[in-house]
Amino acid sequence: xxxxxxxxxxxxxxxxxxxxxxxxxxxxxxxxxxxxxxxxxxxxxxxxxxxxxxxxxxxxxxxxxxxxxxxxxxxxxxxxxxxxxxxxxxxxxxxxxxxxxxxxxxxxxxxxxxxxxxxxxxxxxxxxxxxxxxxxxxxxxxxxxxxxxxxxxxxxxxxxxxxxxxxxxxxxxxxxxxxxxxxxxxxxxxxxxxxxxxxxxxxxxxxxxxxxxxxxxxxxxxxxxxxxxxxxxxxxxxxxxxxxxxxxxxxxxxxxxxxxxxxxxxxxxxxxxxxxxxxxxxxxxxxxxxxxxxxxxxxxxxxx
Numbered sequence: 357x358x359x360x361x362x363x364x365x366x367x368x369x370x371x372x373x374x375x376x377x378x379x380x381x382x383x384x385x386x387x388x389x390x391x392x393x394x395x396x397x398x399x400x401x402x403x404x405x406x407x408x409x410x411x412x413x414x415x416x417x418x419x420x421x422x423x424x425x426x427x428x429x430x431x432x433x434x435x436x437x438x439x440x441x442x443x444x445x446x447x448x449x450x451x452x453x454x455x456x457x458x459x460x461x462x463x464x465x466x467x468x469x470x471x472x473x474x475x476x477x478x479x480x481x482x483x484x485x486x487x488x489x490x491x492x493x494x495x496x497x498x499x500x501x502x503x504x505x506x507x508x509x510x511x512x513x514x515x516x517x518x519x520x521x522x523x524x525x526x527x528x529x530x531x532x533x534x535x536x537x538x539x540x541x542x543x544x545x546x547x548x549x550x551x552x553x554x555x556x557x558x559x560x561x562x563x564x565x566x567x568x569x570x571x572x573x574x575x576x577x578x579x580x581x582x583x584x585x586x587x588x589x590x591x592x593x594x595x596x597x598x599x600x601x602x603x604x605x606x607x608x609x610x611x612x613x614x615x616x617x618x619x620x621x622x623x624x625x626x627x628x629x630x631x632x633x634x635x636x637x638x639x640x641x642x643x644x645x646x647x648x649x650x651x652x653x654x655x656x657x658x659x660x
Contacts, residue, residue, distance in 0.1 A: 470543065
């Protein structure tokens with residue numbers, strides 16, 4: 357049985373007709389055109405299993421060539437904490453007046469590493485995976501989100517070591533530990549949003565990846581990873597706007613909330629006012645804003 361294809365009869369092209377009008381007349385669409393925002397969200401949700409599998413595969417392969425293997429997921433932040441303890445806790449004396457300083461420091465290092473690693477991975481999410489981007493059609497936001505998810509999985513491995521450290525230094529298990537779950541969720545949304553912002557920037561300007569370590573190092577020093585913001589501000593003569601910037605710093609907000617959740621000597625009065633509003637606001641601003649900012653350039657990734 358033969359099948360007849362019904363095609364429109366050929367007509368003479370109007371010389372005044374633009375290429376866009378000509379394409380619309382024949383039902384043609386731009387290859388790789390950016391979908392609408394709701395459609396983009398739907399496509400991304402449909403590939404949620406790919407995002408999870410890609411993050412897990414990256415995490416597994418990260419230390420596959422090292423002799424200690426996945427133990428480095430815990431060893432790296434612990435070694436950083438040991439270095440910071442020697443320099444800041446002992447040599448510079450930031451441990452004075454801070455109860456449970458080692459749990460305080462290790463918690464800050466682990467939480468900060470989550471943000472730092474997510475952003476660093478995000479800068480190369482597109483430019484470092486051009487082969488995948490050019491070969492397959494999928495929502496490109498899946499890449500920075502999967503890298504943020506990879507770092508969340510790595511943090512969860514590290515949390516096991518953190519719990520052991522807390523118990524070894526006399527920090528009791530408390531009901532407040534469940535607050536770590538919403539804190540991690542809000543921080544993940546924030547990290548994923550910032551990762552999408554730097555992913556778009558890195559796709560256009562790969563040199564961003566070289567500049568980012570300096571930005572992140574500066575950010576770390578003002579985020580209270582190794583020192584107590586509340587203790588420092590209490591005895592400082594800083595202007596009000598500077599104190600507000602330090603307290604509302606998103607990295608410091610998530611670090612302090614995690615310390616409040618896990619360490620019983622870290623009290624509510626050490627938290628900035630409206631801290632949960634800060635945490636939620638930063639997550640929404642970075643998550644939603646970063647997603648829309650990344651989606652706006654969807655059709656440009658992998659080209660040129």
